Amino acid sequence: xxxxxxxxxxxxxxxxxxxxxxxxxxxxxxxxxxxxxxxxxxxxxxxxxxxxxxxxxxxxxxxxxxxxxxxxxxxxxxxxxxxxxxxxxxxxxxxxxxxxxxxxxxxxxxxxxxxxxxxxxxxxxxxxxxxxxxxxxxxxxxxxxxxxxxxxxxxxxxxxxxxxxxxxxxxxxxxxxxxxxxxxxxxxxxxxxxxxxxxxxxxxxxxxxxxxxxxxxxxxxxxxxxxxxxxxxxxxxxxxxxxxxxxxxxxxxxxxxxxxxxxxxxxxxxxxxxxxxxxxxxxxxxxxxxxxxxxxxxxxxxxxxxxxxxxxxxxxxxxxxxxxxxxxxxxxxxxxxxxxxxxxxxxxxxxxxxxxxxxxxxxxxxxxxxxxxxxxxxxxxxxxxxxxxxxxxxxxxxxxxxxxxxxxxxxxxxxxxxxxxxxxxxxxx
Amino acid sequence: xxxxxxxxxxxxxxxxxxxxxxxxxxxxxxxxxxxxxxxxxxxxxxxxxxxxxxxxxxxxxxxxxxxxxxxxxxxxxxxxxxxxxxxxxxxxxxxxxxxxxxxxxxxxxxxxxxxxxxxxxxxxxxxxxxxxxxxxxxxxxxxxxxxxxxxxxxxxxxxxxxxxxxxxxxxxxxxxxxxxxxxxxxxxxxxxxxxxxxxxxxxxxxxxxxxxxxxxxxxxxxxxxxxxxxxxxxxxxxxxxxxxxxxxxxxxxxxxxxxxxxxxxxxxxxxxxxxxxxxxxxxxxxxxxxxxxxxxxxxxxxxxxxxxxxxxxxxxxxxxxxxxxxxxxxxxxxxxxxxxxxxxxxxxxxxxxxxxxxxxxxxxxxxxxxxxxxxxxxxxxxxxxxxxxxxxxxxxxxxxxxxxxxxxxxxxxxxxxxxxxxxxxxxxx
Numbered sequence: 001x002x003x004x005x006x007x008x009x010x011x012x013x014x015x016x017x018x019x020x021x022x023x024x025x026x027x028x029x030x031x032x033x034x035x036x037x038x039x040x041x042x043x044x045x046x047x048x049x050x051x052x053x054x055x056x057x058x059x060x061x062x063x064x065x066x067x068x069x070x071x072x073x074x075x076x077x078x079x080x081x082x083x084x085x086x087x088x089x090x091x092x093x094x095x096x097x098x099x100x101x102x103x104x105x106x107x108x109x110x111x112x113x114x115x116x117x118x119x120x121x122x123x124x125x126x127x128x129x130x131x132x133x134x135x136x137x138x139x140x141x142x143x144x145x146x147x148x149x150x151x152x153x154x155x156x157x158x159x160x161x162x163x164x165x166x167x168x169x170x171x172x173x174x175x176x177x178x179x180x181x182x183x184x185x186x187x188x189x190x191x192x193x194x195x196x197x198x199x200x201x202x203x204x205x206x207x208x209x210x211x212x213x214x215x216x217x218x219x220x221x222x223x224x225x226x227x228x229x230x231x232x233x234x235x236x237x238x239x240x241x242x243x244x245x246x247x248x249x250x251x252x253x254x255x256x257x258x259x260x261x262x263x264x265x266x267x268x269x270x271x272x273x274x275x276x277x278x279x280x281x282x283x284x285x286x287x288x289x290x291x292x293x294x295x296x297x298x299x300x301x302x303x304x305x306x307x308x309x310x311x312x313x314x315x316x317x318x319x320x321x322x323x324x325x326x327x328x329x330x331x332x333x334x335x336x337x338x339x340x341x342x343x344x345x346x347x348x349x350x351x352x353x354x355x356x357x358x359x360x361x362x363x364x365x366x367x368x369x370x371x372x373x374x375x376x377x378x379x380x381x382x383x384x385x386x387x388x389x390x391x392x393x394x395x396x397x398x399x400x401x402x403x404x405x406x407x408x409x410x411x412x413x414x415x416x417x418x419x420x421x422x423x424x425x426x427x428x429x
Numbered sequence: 430x431x432x433x434x435x436x437x438x439x440x441x442x443x444x445x446x447x448x449x450x451x452x453x454x455x456x457x458x459x460x461x462x463x464x465x466x467x468x469x470x471x472x473x474x475x476x477x478x479x480x481x482x483x484x485x486x487x488x489x490x491x492x493x494x495x496x497x498x499x500x501x502x503x504x505x506x507x508x509x510x511x512x513x514x515x516x517x518x519x520x521x522x523x524x525x526x527x528x529x530x531x532x533x534x535x536x537x538x539x540x541x542x543x544x545x546x547x548x549x550x551x552x553x554x555x556x557x558x559x560x561x562x563x564x565x566x567x568x569x570x571x572x573x574x575x576x577x578x579x580x581x582x583x584x585x586x587x588x589x590x591x592x593x594x595x596x597x598x599x600x601x602x603x604x605x606x607x608x609x610x611x612x613x614x615x616x617x618x619x620x621x622x623x624x625x626x627x628x629x630x631x632x633x634x635x636x637x638x639x640x641x642x643x644x645x646x647x648x649x650x651x652x653x654x655x656x657x658x659x660x661x662x663x664x665x666x667x668x669x670x671x672x673x674x675x676x677x678x679x680x681x682x683x684x685x686x687x688x689x690x691x692x693x694x695x696x697x698x699x700x701x702x703x704x705x706x707x708x709x710x711x712x713x714x715x716x717x718x719x720x721x722x723x724x725x726x727x728x729x730x731x732x733x734x735x736x737x738x739x740x741x742x743x744x745x746x747x748x749x750x751x752x753x754x755x756x757x758x759x760x761x762x763x764x765x766x767x768x769x770x771x772x773x774x775x776x777x778x779x780x781x782x783x784x785x786x787x788x789x790x791x792x793x794x795x796x797x798x799x800x801x802x803x804x805x806x807x808x809x810x811x812x813x814x815x816x817x818x819x820x821x822x823x824x825x826x827x828x829x830x831x832x833x834x835x836x837x838x839x840x841x842x843x844x845x846x847x848x849x850x851x852x853x854x855x856x857x858x
Binding site for chain 2: 131132134137158159160163164166167168169170171172173174176180182183185186187188195196197198199221222223224245248251252253254255256257258259260263264265290293294295340341343344345346347348349352421424426
């Protein structure tokens with residue numbers, strides 16, 4: 001356990017503004033393009049991005065078994081493949097280098113010029129090459145809300161829901177980092193009262209407030225990962241906006257699940273926060289009744305107390321926070337999700353991403369999608385500028401934020417912020 | 430149009446046995462490990478594998494704009510990214526090098542020793558790194574059979590089926606090449622008459638006879654590919670066995686589609702046959718009624734006449750061919766599938782794989798899965814050794830084969846052959 005690294009008293013010689021998501025206890029991992037147009041792997045303290053590739057070349061990771069180019073890559077996949085032991089050695093070393101009493105880098109102006117960047121000097125990239133992306137559906141509140149709206153209010157949860165973490169495969173190619181604008185999708189929609197679909201822009205573009213975890217190579221094809229071992233194969237977490245087109249989804253999704261309603265875009269926050277950084281924020285997950293089958297039975301605190309919120313910002317306007325919820329409400333934990341995912345021998349690789357599913361809390365103010373917040377359009381949300389929303393409008397920016405906080409330490413995820421552009425117009429005639 | 434390359438009269442100086450799938454008109458692309466433990470990209474004529482990396486180093490591709498290491502890679506992704514023009518130049522050049530009157534390589538014993546391998550000297554690999562895998566559900570006969578069995582026999586097709594090529598995302602990480610054995614999956618199954626699932630080996634492991642196409646980089650995120658352009662982004666096709674566990678599927682698949690029932694394994698044939706090689710075998714696809722929406726309206730012959738068959742071979746026994754069907758029965762074409770997949774702006778990359786869905790023909794002898802052939806277990810299939818099958822048993826080998834034939838030329842896919850091993854037993858206590 002990296003006790004020292006998580007010590008609330010620990011301070012960095014780099015400035016950390018109050019309420020920053022990135023104190024020295026965080027040490028997230030990301031990939032960025034520098035002012036010199038070089039791609040490197042880095043971390044962040046306060047408002048500084050730190051070039052780990054350069055730090056490694058300068059010898060600051062001596063003694064840790066790392067290949068020379070491990071941080072000089074455009075994805076974290078190889079570093080993640082090195083495994084938990086190595087992640088911890090690197091995390092502890094970074095914590096040591098930036099600890100306020102350590103003069104090694106602090107007092108080396110030449111080295112600091114090479115490794116330190118202000119945030120406006122870097123451009124964050126997708127942190128991993130995502131081989132496979134799976135999305136779960138693990139919030140009981142969300143699944144219940146959807147069941148009430150679309151199926152039977154008396155019996156909202158489907159029969160399998162309490163027995164297994166329902167999940168499905170998503171599209172990796174359409175996952176983009178925070179800041180990348182996306183387009184309103186075109187698609188087939190069934191007009192109300194008609195049995196002939198029309199081809200139209202989606203009129204019900206929605207966000208889904210999720211978190212996602214990123215795995216390392218977990219198993220050989222055919223071999224399961226136990227629920228007890230599962231967390232050893234989780235590198236860290238990001239914020240995840242699983243963009244959805246509800247009208248396209250409604251027409252296409254039976255019987256094989258959502259497809260074009262989801263794969264036009266998903267957005268992630270660029271800094272991966274490790275499970276080690278989240279260690280002090282462990283919390284019990286909700287009681288599970290009926291008791292899961294033995295392969296899903298977990299012990300200990302396997303959830304995390306992560307505050308989550310979503311802003312909608314219309315073009316040239318101010319943000320309105322439309323929901324506040326918490327990751328701790330998830331019924332199924334990440335360990336259970338990964339154990340379930342591999343119980344049939346499905347292979348999990350470094351850089352795979354697994355989304356939680358929409359995270360809705362118990363109250364109408366804590367729902368994780370516009371579909372639920374505006375209850376299928378029956379309760380439009382009023383924004384600060386007086387405009388109403390049943391869905392996301394063109395030029396709206398949707399921003400997800402998340403952070404943990406206790407004992408005066410705040411560990412956060414930064415944000416994933418995405419603007420919705422109008423439908424694509426071909427330049428061709 | 431590469432007329433000469435497809436000329437039925439064209440012969441190679443390499444021997445091509447009668448009924449070989451790989452005459453000089455085929456020129457498939459694959460990746461193999463050589464006797465010297467080197468991975469290279471290659472092609473095949475008759476029973477010879479040809480090292481394209483070595484051919485390129487020896488100068489045989491001079492004049493074609495190729496990077497030096499384009500064939501010295503462990504996947505075809507970069508070559509596929511080079512685009513259709515380059516694929517054709519390389520295909521035409523290979524055809525020229527191996528044409529029987531061309532002495533250039535034919536009479537160079539030293540070079541032949543370097544570039545030619547017999548099949549037992551090479552080990553075929555997965556030909557591409559599959560970024561995303563999508564599976565469609567485009568055989569009307571198959572969808573109707575499933576609808577009859579599981580839903581309403583009077584109204585077997587779901588309302589959306591005739592309007593769009595229904596598809597869903599699959600798992601790339603579990604796709605293996607022919608020859609890789611797979612394991613019977615464990616999973617949750619709902620026993621008949623119970624409402625409590627049990628954890629058990631699947632008792633209904635099934636094959637699905639499919640073909641799949643492999644794409645090149647087709648679009649930027651947010652931009653669609655038109656149905657008329659779609660084939661320009663298809664590199665070629667393979668045989669595809671989409672292994673399925675019917676009992677796991679039945680319990681898990683509502684509402685988000687199949688997950689663990691599919692992602693334990695899918696198997697592909699190792700040689701990618703290009704659309705150019707399939708050109709002489711174009712055929713009309715079935716009439717579409719109702720007429721599809723304009724973005725799915727195609728002109729010309731967009732299907733291919735490909736004979737398909739499946740053998741089951743019990744351990745130490747002889748093969749029984751359990752079905753014979755044809756790719757031409759597919760209701761939705763590959764061009765329509767790709768246009769639909771990208772109409773919302775979903776990004777398609779080099780090496781993405783898109784499966785057809787189970788290819789069932791009109792007669793009970795032409796169904797593409799055991800589920801249909803044995804009609805939910807009510808009509809067990811009798812194998813040559815006298816044993817009966819409702820599903821695939823441990824140690825059975827399932828082999829898919831496919832080929833086109835006319836004017837005395839046979840272009841084939843070889844086979845995808847996979848043995849089902851018993852469930853994984855952990856060595857740990």
